[in-house]
Amino acid sequence: MPKQSTMPTFADAFSYSLDAWQRSVLFLDVMRERGAQYEEHRAKTAPNVLNFETELVSDGRTFARPVNYALVRILPADGVEIDPSKRPFVVVDPRAGHGPGIGGFKADSEIGVAMKAGHPCYFIGFLPDPVPGQTIEDIARAEAAFLETVIARHPRAEGKPCVIGNCQAGWAVMIVASLRPELFGPIIIAGAPLSYWAGVKGQNPMRYSGGLLGGSWLTALTGDLGAGVFDGAWLVQNFENQNPANTLWTKQYNLYSKIDTEAGRYLGFERWWGGHVTLNAEEMQFIVDELFVGNKLAAGEIRTSDGTAIDLRNIRSPIVVFCSKGDNITPPQQALDWILDLYDSVDEIRAYGQTIVYTVHETVGHLGIFVSAGVARKEHDEFASNIELIDVLPPGLYEAVLTPANDITEGRELIAGEWIMRCEARTLDDIRALGGNDIEDERRFATAAKLSEINLALYRTYLQPAVNAMVTPPVAEAMRNMHPLRLQYALFGPDNPLMAWTAALAEQVRENREPAAPDNPFLALQETMSRQIVDGLEAWRRMAEHVSEQTFQAVYGAPMLQAALGIDADSSRPPRKAEKSLLHQALVEARISELKARVANGGTCEGLARALLFVGMARGGVDERGFEAVRRLRRAHTEAKKLSLAEFKTLMREQYFMLLIDEEATLAALPKLLPEAIEDRRAAFTALREVLDASGPLTGLAAERLQRVAALFGLDSEPPVSISAGKAERNRKAS
Incomplete structure (x- = not known):
């Protein structure tokens, strides 16, 4: 007999309506809690989301060139034994618009797995507001001083500190390591961009943003509108724009649809995601001009104030690069193609005495590299457990391949964890096989960099004086508070009188909660509508990305523009290749x-x-x-x-x-x-x-x-x- 379809009943409709109303009340109450949490976090002098107790070791504000960075020691939890002979681990947090603590956000984290392996752990974090006048170079020298302190505190350790740089902290760590290589043991850079133009056609459109906006003049304008302060909320907004389906719908819908179980996780993440910080305008201008638009780091074209060239080939410690194909912020090409910029062959890597180990995750997203417990228990756990193996590897290029230990029979007693790490020799062709730019793409980005310099000079000559005259610190503060990302916390926060009723009503709802049955047909209809909304937003994202890429290629690939800006179209040498010594x-x-x-x-x-x-x-x-x-x-x-x-x-x-x-x-x-x-x-x-x-x-x-x-x-x-x-x-x- 043919299967009869089940028609929704009045009871189904009533049950779903009650459930939907209750979820709406509870959702608004979570939004109220989120706003209160935001204000509480904002009021702290040194807010962070670390899941560990700490003690202050060194305060960068007391240095001759003060900075808003500090070194803290992670206090081991009960039952965790620290071996004083093991090298310390130092986690450097990214200052990319959010507050500090992401490397120790959970018990299963970079810090957690290192401490489980018996290593002393330290954390380099920062305060929400910069010290006036501090520069990226000041921060680099402060981080070097922090490492000197850590080394002095552990004279019995067998090796120099293993330093972990997440995301933006990755390039910062590499800069310090090139200037002070003697301070470093193995370096782990996770989701860190080092080759800023690199990517694959049809993917990762964030790299086109600088060119489509006409270069870094907009960064200068934003800093001037902040009276010399750059609001990190704009950086967070850039991340949000990469995934409109999640930003505009999925994140909120996931909370609404699972309101009885999801509130704690949601509020925990929002505590970090909404912890917006600021940078000096000069700091942000350096990052955009020298790194993201100029792409000068791997080419060795950045110099310190005393004329020292920052050459990543000076690094003597093993470098571990962790990236993912699911990362749309720092795709594998941006994490790895600096190797192609610096070296012509693996023999050249060996000639510099460098050991580079990389691993490419198949699916995890950008934030998952730092906050996923699964990643911490697998990749980070193996790196922490085998850091001495990495440190004594012969110079060359390797890929870290992880295999379940249960699949191994030979030498099983020599395996400590759930996975076994094998470092397999690779060549530069293995990096190229991941995809990347051709010579025409390189010229397009070089053209965008040249145009950026011209536009920035025009802005500084004709517009900047007027903007600086109009914007006072109180005006700048008011504009920061009106930023859309900041405003959403205030609108749903406890200071809004229209939200005053939610706490009491939400308590009543929790006492009388009646969720709809899982097989309620209206829940299935709700899920179907949600998927359609996500599909629509995804289609819009793909269309916008395609238009962005085509526009960038057409504008900056124009022979007349390239010729006018001095880009040699006949040269076969990439514009960003590092010079030989x-x-x-x-x-x-x-x-x-x-x-x-x-x-x-x-x-x-x-x-x-x-x-x-x-x-x-x-x-x-x-x-x-x-x-x-x-x-x-x-x-x-x-x-x-x-x-x-x-x-x-x-x-x-x-x-x-x-x-x-x-x-x-x-x-x-x-x-x-x-x-x-x-x-x-x-x-x-x-x-x-x-x-x-x-x-x-x-x-x-x-x-x-x-x-x-x-x-x-x-x-x-x-x-x-x-x-x-x-x-x-x-x-x-x-x-």
């Missing part, structure tokens, strides 16, 4: 000569490191099991135990470079580094086998290389030594 090339050649002369120097530790690298390079990567085996071997081996982590890292890097420079000569010298006694050589080779087999049995080229190493150890006629036999022999000696 003749001095660096000379230093590299001197270093090569030095290493060649030391190929035969060293002992058993150098010999084992050389053999391990030679065989391991054939695998094209390394995972945490092999490193954990090395760590245990290092603790057990008397000679290796004397080495600090920094010395061990130097040893591994020198042996790696020797193999790269002249593999045959380096291998030929290996027997000279080994002990004379065959028993000692056999014990060393057994230890080597255990480390190599920790990540699974050797096959192919790696197995062939191991046979060659056995011959160099003088063991080619010896029977193969099994791992279990090696363990038994060491246990016998230990007993």
